Amino acid sequence: MALPRKKLVAGNWKMNMTSSEVTPYLETFRREIDEIDGVDIALIPPFTALTKASEILGGTQKIRLGAQNLSPEAKGAFTGEISAAMLRDLFVRYVLVGHSERRRLFGETDEIVRRKLVAALASELRPILCIGETLEERQAGQEKVVLETQLQGALAGLSKEDLAEVIVAYEPVWAIGTGLTATPAQAQEAHLFIREFLTKLAGAELAGKTRILYGGSVTADTAAELMSQPDIDGALVGGASLDPRGFAKIVAAAVTEE
Ligand code: PEP
Numbered sequence: 626m627a628l629p630r631k632k633l634v635a636g637n638w639k640m641n642m643t644s645s646e647v648t649p650y651l652e653t654f655r656r657e658i659d660e661i662d663g664v665d666i667a668l669i670p671p672f673t674a675l676t677k678a679s680e681i682l683g684g685t686q687k688i689r690l691g692a693q694n695l696s697p698e699a700k701g702a703f704t705g706e707i708s709a710a711m712l713r714d715l716f717v718r719y720v721l722v723g724h725s726e727r728r729r730l731f732g733e734t735d736e737i738v739r740r741k742l743v744a745a746l747a748s749e750l751r752p753i754l755c756i757g758e759t760l761e762e763r764q765a766g767q768e769k770v771v772l773e774t775q776l777q778g779a780l781a782g783l784s785k786e787d788l789a790e791v792i793v794a795y796e797p798v799w800a801i802g803t804g805l806t807a808t809p810a811q812a813q814e815a816h817l818f819i820r821e822f823l824t825k826l827a828g829a830e831l832a833g834k835t836r837i838l839y840g841g842s843v844t845a846d847t848a849a850e851l852m853s854q855p856d857i858d859g860a861l862v863g864g865a866s867l868d869p870r871g872f873a874k875i876v877a878a879a880v881t882e883e
Contacts, residue, residue, distance in 0.1 A: 632852060632879040633792065633836055633859035635667035635691060635753065636866025637721065642670060647677040650869050655688070657873030664879045665859070667691045667719050668866075672707055679715040691719035691753065694727060697740035699747075709748030720745045721861075722752045723779060725798045735778025742779055746787045753792045753838070753861065754779050756819075760799035768797075769818055776822050788827050793819055793837045794861040800841025802863060809850050809857075812839045816856035845874035852879050 642650065647670065658666065669691035670678050682688055696706035712720060722745060723738035733741075738754070745752040756775040758768040772795070780788060795815050797807050807815070816837045823832035839851050840861030851857055859879060866872040 630834065630836055630858045631663070631665055632881070633665040633667065633838060634876045634879050635669055635719065635838065635859070635861050636872050637669045637691075637693060637724075637840075637861060637863050638671060638674070638867060639693070639726070639863055640671055641867055642674050644674050644677045647674050648681065651678065651681050651688075654869035654873055657870055658687070658876055661873075661877055661880060663881075664876055665689065666876055669693055669719070669721060675712075675715050675717065679717070682716070684716045689718040690716055691721065692717050692750075693721050693724065695720050695722075695741055695745060695750070697737065697744045699744065709744050709750055712750060713748050718751055719753055719792070720750045721794075722754050723775070724755045725757055725796055725801055729798070735775060738775075739779045742783075742791070746783070746790055749790075751790050751792060753794050755794045755796050755840070755861070757796040757798050757801075757841070763797065763799065768815065772815065772818060773822060776819065776826075780826060785827055785831060788823075789831055789834065791835065793823075793835065794840050795819060795837060796840035796861060802842065804842050806842045806844075806847050806851070807839070809854050812851055813854040813856055816854065820856050843875060845871050845878065848875040848878035853881075 667689045692712045696703055696708050700708055722741045727733045742752045756772055758771040762771050800807055819837050820832050823835055836858040838859045838861045839857050843860045843862045844865050
């Protein structure tokens with residue numbers, strides 16, 4: 626039975642691209658994707674480029690905006706932080722939560738990830754919860770334990786209404802920015818495991834509707850085969866999203882012929 630999951634392709638620019646680079650990027654990218662339909666597209670610029678992207682895109686449907694991070698706090702004396710309400714004000718729809726770079730480089734624990742997820746949901750932002758194992762954990766055969774712990778830590782206790790808003794991104798840490806990609810079979814196995822976890826947590830209907838993205842060195846050459854796997858519902862793309870033409874090719878690879 627075909628499941629009603631529209632693919633989502635999201636480009637995480639990480640700490641790249643100044644505000645003045647946004648306009649030429651968007652001019653090219655919009656031209657390249659003009660003919661593409663049936664795929665949700667998100668761009669996830671750094672905070673300083675979000676304003677410019679938001680001015681150009683406004684609330685347009687074709688390209689949605691995402692943020693790379695948010696504060697778990699609503700407002701106040703948290704110097705350097707950005708709140709969910711500030712993101713909403715810029716028409717931001719998605720927000721990455723628990724990206725492995727934040728977990729690894731900035732000490733984000735599962736509890737911090739959970740609080741950020743709750744803050745995003747409270748402001749009607751759609752969190753993209755990133756989870757994934759390191760190479761050592763995979764080599765030790767621990768990848769499913771790691772995924773389960775991260776899912777449990779972030780999602781336990783959420784209502785079904787909130788869970789329905791969550792998008793999951795499986796991003797094996799060993800594949801991020803390394804040029805190594807999980808094989809389609811490895812990725813599918815992890816995605817199926819995640820969907821089974823969601824089924825146990827919230828039932829088959831909700832799990833069947835939840836989008837699970839793959840991330841980790843996705844390129845225009847690897848995207849189509851990865852996204853043709855039954856439980857892979859799109860891609861979270863880092864490095865390859867910085868080139869608007871290459872990223873448009875990845876978006877095109879998500880279009881499935883019926
Ligand atoms: C990411 O940052 O989420 C990512 C998947 O990066 P890359 O595509 O560069 O591996």
